[in-house]
Amino acid sequence: MDANPVVRLANAAFGYDGRRVVSGVDLEVGPGAFFGIVGPNGAGKTTLFRGILGLVEPLEGRVERLTEAIGYVPQRETLDPIFPLRVDEVVFMGAYGRLSGWRGLPRAERDLARACLERVAMADHARASFSSLSGGQRQRVLIARALMARPKLLLLDEPTSGVDRAAEARILEVLEDLNRRDGIAVLLVSHQLALVRKAVAEILWVADGRVVRGSAVEMLRPENLDALFSSSFEA
């Protein structure tokens, strides 16, 4: 149990239209945690992830988000390139939760956006068109946008899907740096088991409507994976 968790789930169940997809989830995510949500396709990884984010209300149990400082990085494929957005405009959006009205963007927010872009090594591209960037670059810009919330918890949906090895390594480097240096709790959903094994400390294995928590190195050993993919939750 963490002394100061940022998110706490107690016997939570999530689903759609009253139908449960995952249930009985007990979880605490503390500062500095690094979780990966993994499991077979259609098992409910995304449903659990959306439940933690607050995009899906729990069907039963409790979800407590104990901080408002949550950064969210969506799958970049969900963002429509028809929007004519510059990189800095995308990053500024991360501050829109605390800004409204027609006044210009305050200097402090511009400075913060610059710092966030520097943190992900994208400051030189601030005036570039967002849609013209490579997949890996766009992903780092979206991480910078999430950092605008000054997050204590960073949630990422398939952050390395569809990017090459070099881009994947850079993204992981950024996430590890944020986690170790700033103590930001990181929770990512991924179907890339090799990546998760390499990057995260703990995993939440989602299958058959249940969630099992364990060490990434231990659970993702080849011999254990066979068991997880067959009938791991029968016991």
Added chain:
Amino acid sequence: MDPSWADRIDLFRWAILAALVAGMVCPLIGTFLLVRRTSFYGITLPQFAAAGVVFGFVVLPWWSSTFGGVDAMQALDTPHAAMNYKLAWAALFTFGSLIALVLTGRRAGSEIARVAAAFAIANAATYLFGRMSPVGKSMVDELLAGEILGVGRHEFETLSVLYAIVFATILFFHRDFLVVSYDRESAVVLGKPVLAFEIVLNVLTGITVAVGTMFLGPTLLFGMLILPPLAARRWAASTLSFHVIAVALGIAAVVGGIFASFEFDLPLGAAIVGVAALELVPGPFVRTRA
């Protein structure tokens, strides 16, 4: 002897000013229709508004005998009561169809096919209602042809006030509309009342369409909602420049359309749309900037 340019501008000043206001506000709404991939709304909703105006004429005899206040002659002369009556029907049909499109849009299936089907229905309804009320049909035929020179001071004032509200609301909430349109889930995480902003954006679209169709006709509305934003998208390097270029192209189309209309004796609304269409010509030769 042909009247001078100054005489024509003076004679039709309210129509010209109304077109300029529409040239400024409609492209701004159109930018959101384009990036939300709902540009077809810009064709379908004005058609429903036109059907609503004709339907108002169909039920006018019954309305006059039941509630009084407006008769057919008043409706043709467009005094205040008659204008409000027609505007109410245009708004009712616009918002009714908008609500139906938004609600059915949440279900599975092709959004484009649904909106196209709605346009076909609205178009047919306009002609069917027109058959039942030749007065209403002749008025809508004029509006469809783009004959907007009859716009008077009162129509201009009504349109200006409502469009000023639309313009100011967009300016005030532009960040919220952007994030809600671009990344709905992130907007929820940021704590934005997403549904409320989507409703406000739809209401602004409905007001723009209902008022614009009523005074300027569906032809001008089709053109101003769709063509300037489409042309601007090619040139825009940022969201701000997208909005500014779309509005500038809208105003330029109105000015060019006025010139073409007076010079070549063309219907003003259609001439404006024609010029707006010309703004698309350089598009294929321009590299999209963002």
